[in-house]
Amino acid sequence: xxxxxxxxxxLGLREALEKDERVFLMGEDVGRYGGTYAVSKGLLEAFGEAxxxxxPLSELAFVGAGIGAALGGLRPIVExxxxxxxxxxxxxxxxxxxxxxxxxxxxxxxxxxxxxxxxAGRQLAxxxxxxxxxxxxxxxxxxxxxxxxxxxxxxxLAAALADPDPVLIFEHAQLFETKGECGDGPVDIARACVxxxxxxxxxxxxxxxxxxxxxxxSRLSGEGIDAEVVDLRVLRPLDMExxxxxxxxTRRAVVVxxxxxxxxxxxxxxxxxxxxxxxxxxxxLARVCSExxxxxxxxxxxxxxxxxxxxxxxxxKGVLHG
Amino acid sequence: xxxxxxxxxxxxxxxxxxxxxxxxxxxxxYGAGKIRGFLHLYIGEEAVATGAIHALAPEDNxxxxxxxxxxxxxxxxxxxxxxxxxxxxxxxxxxGRGGSMHLFDAATRFYGGQAIVGGGLPLATGLxxxxxxxxxxxxxxxFFGEGAVAEGAFHESMNLAQLWRLPxxxxxxxxxxxxxxxxxxSESQTDLCVKAAAYGMATRKADGMDVVxxxxxxxxxxxxxxxxxxxxxVEFQTYRFRAHSMFDPELxxxxxxxxxxxxxxxxxxxxxxxxxxxxxxEAQFLELDREVMAEVxxxxxxxxxxxxxxxxxxxxxxxxx
Numbered sequence: 266x267x268x269x270x271x272x273x274x275x276l277g278l279r280e281a282l283e284k285d286e287r288v289f290l291m292g293e294d295v296g297r298y299g300g301t302y303a304v305s306k307g308l309l310e311a312f313g314e315a316x317x318x319x320x321p322l323s324e325l326a327f328v329g330a331g332i333g334a335a336l337g338g339l340r341p342i343v344e345x346x347x348x349x350x351x352x353x354x355x356x357x358x359x360x361x362x363x364x365x366x367x368x369x370x371x372x373x374x375x376x377x378x379x380x381x382x383x384x385a386g387r388q389l390a391x392x393x394x395x396x397x398x399x400x401x402x403x404x405x406x407x408x409x410x411x412x413x414x415x416x417x418x419x420x421x422l423a424a425a426l427a428d429p430d431p432v433l434i435f436e437h438a439q440l441f442e443t444k445g446e447c448g449d450g451p452v453d454i455a456r457a458c459v460x461x462x463x464x465x466x467x468x469x470x471x472x473x474x475x476x477x478x479x480x481x482x483s484r485l486s487g488e489g490i491d492a493e494v495v496d497l498r499v500l501r502p503l504d505m506e507x508x509x510x511x512x513x514x515t516r517r518a519v520v521v522x523x524x525x526x527x528x529x530x531x532x533x534x535x536x537x538x539x540x541x542x543x544x545x546x547x548x549x550l551a552r553v554c555s556e557x558x559x560x561x562x563x564x565x566x567x568x569x570x571x572x573x574x575x576x577x578x579x580x581x582k583g584v585l586h587g
Numbered sequence: 588x589x590x591x592x593x594x595x596x597x598x599x600x601x602x603x604x605x606x607x608x609x610x611x612x613x614x615x616x617y618g619a620g621k622i623r624g625f626l627h628l629y630i631g632e633e634a635v636a637t638g639a640i641h642a643l644a645p646e647d648n649x650x651x652x653x654x655x656x657x658x659x660x661x662x663x664x665x666x667x668x669x670x671x672x673x674x675x676x677x678x679x680x681x682x683g684r685g686g687s688m689h690l691f692d693a694a695t696r697f698y699g700g701q702a703i704v705g706g707g708l709p710l711a712t713g714l715x716x717x718x719x720x721x722x723x724x725x726x727x728x729x730f731f732g733e734g735a736v737a738e739g740a741f742h743e744s745m746n747l748a749q750l751w752r753l754p755x756x757x758x759x760x761x762x763x764x765x766x767x768x769x770x771x772x773s774e775s776q777t778d779l780c781v782k783a784a785a786y787g788m789a790t791r792k793a794d795g796m797d798v799v800x801x802x803x804x805x806x807x808x809x810x811x812x813x814x815x816x817x818x819x820x821v822e823f824q825t826y827r828f829r830a831h832s833m834f835d836p837e838l839x840x841x842x843x844x845x846x847x848x849x850x851x852x853x854x855x856x857x858x859x860x861x862x863x864x865x866x867x868x869e870a871q872f873l874e875l876d877r878e879v880m881a882e883v884x885x886x887x888x889x890x891x892x893x894x895x896x897x898x899x900x901x902x903x904x905x906x907x908x
Contacts (some may be wrong), residue, residue: 330744
């Protein structure tokens, strides 16, 4: 079945609410408004106010309440409108959800799912364009997912709800209109995967940058350069095996990450490649990240700040030709 | 007259004494290097946890703070497991992963041991949301100090709990100082009930030095919550006799003030009342104290005999295997 990313997310939510009465959805404007990105449109009518709960603009309290509800035996799906506002809920996410199991000596797991949009590209300027999934991937105790395809958007939620520990799902705002095959599910939330086979260079990415990387790979192909594309899918815990296997084959790699370069997830990926496959490399690693500037509003500047297919092509050629 | 049976009154007294003696021993063991990290003592405030926890049923939830030894103890976590936890031993109630600030116990629905000020309130609100959605008759009791009312978490949680009429009892232990900052130096509105009332919540104040008053207030609050009328905020006016933690030279308050509050100490005033009405003799009090001290000594022996978790297990309990 072909669907948009948005429709796929909704199918996942609908199925979760139908299958398990412990599941409920809460967040800002998920009910009457239908979801800021229209993902939950119609769910209030279908499942009622008890299970599709509009919240006040209190990220700290409703994410924390999601943790409490999970401890109380339910399976909450908390929608934080965007990653930008999740900063107001950092304390419950980091200090409660991620630590509870360990602090309690294994007694209290937190089966909470938090969904949020992430990323730039729509001229929303500095306060609404962050990509902080790499930050969250720093923290032990939580699983970080970045569905880049319609299939993952459709099926990752079910796997996340089955996880006894907290899971954060980052849905890139640029992907909602993209169309693709939903597949028949389920999907795993443990493995990275190869999205395009190639032999000359490995391009490693996740989430909203996957489409740009695939675009770059097809441009490279037009120039006779066969690039392999690895989609990380799960940003914590990282599954490095497909990455390392690919790098050992192609002997060259470029990491593409919409986060700022310094201290980014791309830095972690590169470090692990160097730690584990240094002698398999034929060239220094390269990466394409966002420029280190708050996101400008003007379109040409925003586009210049973000990873683009042209930059990825240039970086790939750089590691091939020095 | 104390409005309880002699048996119940003696139980309340014994529980206050159990907290007191456990903590005095903890301070001593801290000095001896057996307990490390932060250690926050509840000495002086025992009437609050005692009165409140005696108002709870086994099926209720408790969320507490980093000053929670007494709450855990009265909730039913054994003194042995609490002491072992403070020692960092595997036999502790959090396997030695939590320490003094992070006592947890699933069996008694004791959800910590939350050491970010105000951090327990959203969790308690969520636990109450789960009870509400599952139509359980379960009260979530959330303890926090008055310092928490300055946090956004307090205000957001008050609003959410009242908006959704959730079965949660907010028990504010107002000991007048947020670490070293006096209430009037940090709050424009020092009447804490006014803050909760601003969200439309039912409120009441209780003398936190009198276990009869704390128990009465908590019992009424829990009854209201259990009957489905929504959350309640109770301010218990109390005082901590000891420093904030073991690193506090107490430069921010007068010795005379501390002495005035000590004169109102919950244990000697309550035992005095029991003696006056003929329900307790000095000999009986000393016998009770000996029993409590024996429990403390058993706890210390248990902690001493406890084992260290092997370092090979360091990474366990980060996520579910």
